[in-house]
Amino acid sequence: xxxxxxxxxxxxxxxxxxxxxxxxxxxxxxxxxxxxxxxxxxxxxxxxxxxxxxxxxxxxxxxxxxxxxxxxxxxxxxxxxxxxxxxxxxxxxxxxxxxxxxxxxxxxxxxxxxxxxxxxxxxxxxxxxxxxxxxxxxxxxxxxxxxxxxxxxxxxxxxxxxxxxxxxxxxxxxxxxxxxxxxxxxxxxxxxxxxxxxxxxxxxxxxxxxxxxxxxxxxxxxxxxxxxxxxxxxxx
Amino acid sequence: xxxxxxxxxxxxxxxxxxxxxxxxxxxxxxxxxxxxxxxxxxxxxxxxxxxxxxxxxxxxxxxxxxxxxxxxxxxxxxxxxxxxxxxxxxxxxxxxxxxxxxxxxxxxxxxxxxxxxxxxxxxxxxxxxxxxxxxxxxxxxxxxxxxxxxxxxxxxxxxxxxxxxxxxxxxxxxxxxxxxxxxxxxxxxxxxxxxxxxxxxxxxxxxxxxxxxxxxxxxxxxxxxxxxxxxxxxxx
DNA sequence: CATGATCAAATCCTATAGGACTGGCCGAAT
DNA sequence: ATTCGGCCAGTCCTATAGGATTTGATCATG
Numbered sequence: 001x002x003x004x005x006x007x008x009x010x011x012x013x014x015x016x017x018x019x020x021x022x023x024x025x026x027x028x029x030x031x032x033x034x035x036x037x038x039x040x041x042x043x044x045x046x047x048x049x050x051x052x053x054x055x056x057x058x059x060x061x062x063x064x065x066x067x068x069x070x071x072x073x074x075x076x077x078x079x080x081x082x083x084x085x086x087x088x089x090x091x092x093x094x095x096x097x098x099x100x101x102x103x104x105x106x107x108x109x110x111x112x113x114x115x116x117x118x119x120x121x122x123x124x125x126x127x128x129x130x131x132x133x134x135x136x137x138x139x140x141x142x143x144x145x146x147x148x149x150x151x152x153x154x155x156x157x158x159x160x161x162x163x164x165x166x167x168x169x170x171x172x173x174x175x176x177x178x179x180x181x182x183x184x185x186x187x188x189x190x191x192x193x194x195x196x197x198x199x200x201x202x203x204x205x206x207x208x209x210x211x212x213x214x215x216x217x218x219x220x221x222x223x224x225x226x227x228x229x230x231x232x233x234x235x236x
Numbered sequence: 237x238x239x240x241x242x243x244x245x246x247x248x249x250x251x252x253x254x255x256x257x258x259x260x261x262x263x264x265x266x267x268x269x270x271x272x273x274x275x276x277x278x279x280x281x282x283x284x285x286x287x288x289x290x291x292x293x294x295x296x297x298x299x300x301x302x303x304x305x306x307x308x309x310x311x312x313x314x315x316x317x318x319x320x321x322x323x324x325x326x327x328x329x330x331x332x333x334x335x336x337x338x339x340x341x342x343x344x345x346x347x348x349x350x351x352x353x354x355x356x357x358x359x360x361x362x363x364x365x366x367x368x369x370x371x372x373x374x375x376x377x378x379x380x381x382x383x384x385x386x387x388x389x390x391x392x393x394x395x396x397x398x399x400x401x402x403x404x405x406x407x408x409x410x411x412x413x414x415x416x417x418x419x420x421x422x423x424x425x426x427x428x429x430x431x432x433x434x435x436x437x438x439x440x441x442x443x444x445x446x447x448x449x450x451x452x453x454x455x456x457x458x459x460x461x462x463x464x465x466x467x468x469x470x471x472x
Numbered sequence: 473c474a475t476g477a478t479c480a481a482a483t484c485c486t487a488t489a490g491g492a493c494t495g496g497c498c499g500a501a502t
Numbered sequence: 503a504t505t506c507g508g509c510c511a512g513t514c515c516t517a518t519a520g521g522a523t524t525t526g527a528t529c530a531t532g
Contacts, residue, residue, distance in 0.1 A: 023316050023485065025304075050513060059487045060514090061297065065304045068261075072308035074405065080259050081493065081514060094401075101402035104344040112336070165330075166337035166413065169310065170406040177402065259515065286483060295517045296484090317484060317523060 025062035028052070029069055036075050036086065037179055039141050047076055047084040073176050090181050092230070098177055099226040103219060105170050106155065110202065110218035113161035114211040121161055122206060128154040129199050137189045144189045152179055154199055158218075191228045198224060261298035264288070265305055272311050272322065273384075273415055275377050283312055283320040309412050326417050328466075334413055335462040339455060341406050342391065346438065346454035349397035350447040357397055358442060364390040365435050373425045380425045388415055390435055394454075417465075427464045434460060 032052070035041045049067065053060040067084050070076050076084045090098075131150035136143045152175060159171035198221040205217040268288070271277045285303065289296040303320050306312050312320045326334075367386035372379045388411060395407035434457040441453040 021316050025485085026316065048513065049515095061300070061486060061488095064297075064515090065300055068301045068304040069308055072305055080262065083514065097400040098402050100348070100400055101406060104341060104403065105406065108340040164333040164336055166334050166410055167340065169409045170337060170341065173405045173409055174402055261515085284483065285485095297516060297518095300485090319484065319524095 023062070024058055025065040028056060028058060028062050029066035031056060032066055032070060033075070036070075037176075038145070041086045043086050043089045043180075045086045047086060049083065073173070075176055075180065087180070095181060095229060096226070098174065098181065099222060099229075101174055102178070102222045105167070105174065106158070106222055107215040107219040109159050109162050109167055109171060110206075111211040111215040112164060112167065113158045114206055114209065114214040116161055116163055117206060117209070121157070125154065125157055125203055125206060128157060129196070129203050132192075132196050132199055137192050147189055147192070148179065151195070151199075191225075194224065194228065195221075259298070260294055261301040264292060264294060264298050265302035267292060268302055268306060269311070272306075274381065277322045279322050279325045281322045283322060285319065309409070311412055311416065323416070331417060331465060332462070334410065334417065335458060335465075337410055338414070338458045339462075341403070341410065342394070342458055343451040343455040345395050345398050345403055345407060346442075347447040347451040348400060348403065349394045350442055350445065350450040352397055352399055353442060353445070357393070361390065361393055361439055361442060364393060365432070365439050368428075368432050368435055373428050383425055383428070384415065387431070387435075427461075430460065430464065431457075 032041075032047070041047065047067065049060045049063050052067075053063045056063070067076060067078070071078050071084070075087055077087055078084050128150050132147065132154070135147040135150055137147055138144060155178075156171065156175060159168050159175075162168065198217075202214065202217040202221055205214040208214075268277075268283070277283065283303065285296050285299050289299045292299070303312060303314070307314050307320070311323055313323055314320050364386050368383065368390070371383040371386055373383055374380060391414075392407070392411060395404050395411075398404065434453070438450065438453040438457055441450040444450075
């Protein structure tokens, strides 16, 4: 991306595809989000506007816009005239609050989604669980990245299956935090066997077509995640 | 705000108060939010970056940052290279989805809040209901603005009373939409008597200290709002 | 009349410049 | 030795400039 040729955007456009084009701020946003999700940016670390701009070889303006959007997700926090920082480490209380919120939202999502399930979507859910089973779970982040991705995809699919844009928004406000916790909570992937079994139980409930059973299976899953994390949690 | 003196910020600082200072983007954000809440910006209307900058006598940069934050609230929508627009009018389906989401979140908020209630906070809730009763409810927006404000304040207070940052975030994602519906849904304030009685019922449940009763009263309120709006709704 | 090309204004998008603030370092004075 | 004040690099914040794109109107043509 040359500094003097911002017009180099229409590069590699296969055909007259009017698909929503991207601007630089979108690219910066995704880059920062990936850095946060991947753990490359640790909690508490400063995210300098100018520094990020230099690193990505863009001007500070799109970086500023991307960070403004990220702030609303809770992943980064801003102090006026002092800049942005990655949100601090989760405390035990934060985690308890997050699980409380998930318990309020995710079982409802499961109940609603169950009623609108199509064979295609059910297959997608099954694929997510299958990916969860086959994903490597090594100690380094690169090795369990796919596991986390499949986990998040499973829950997000259910949220989207509700067909309710507001439930999707409510879940999205939590989803990023869930991911962040998995990264920084310190528990790693010590509960894969249990978690996979619970996801499978949710999937089975969906397949049965009983919304109440689906909601119950999801509530059970979230509660058990909470229980395991509280048992494993380090300092807090 | 003179263009050539951005350093005119420390104006009127009574004492060495280190309270979080504001930057221009914050001011622009609040200004735009007020315009949206007040209905001065109608759904579908374009929100020009340069135009807003000229109107508020600032440069486009802070306007761009403010709009980036607003986009995440759902109040405005952005299309790359085409700009921002106020989110379109609520449809009947949108409204049904919003109420479904409120039903999932607000009764939980009420239950959690009931358990952490202090006399001071109960008084604040009572004040909100009292304001609701005394607020004028004329036909023009300026006349029922205070009514809407008291309504929103009541529900927001309950969300904050949970002490759960994620439930607050989830409610906040809905709160703005609730407000938007009241403005653009066309129903106006035709149900004030019923709504006030229901708010009073929620307040009474809180005063009784029974979390389940509070949750039930809140669910009852949301369901009745939904019922009245569906009956009154215009085109949809 | 309908349709498509041409052009100008408005707008979006990015880069750059420069003022203001912060935090750390160093030296001087007490 | 400690404290105070100045210096400086880094950063945030806003304004401005200019290229790229979209939009709407005007106009020519089938």
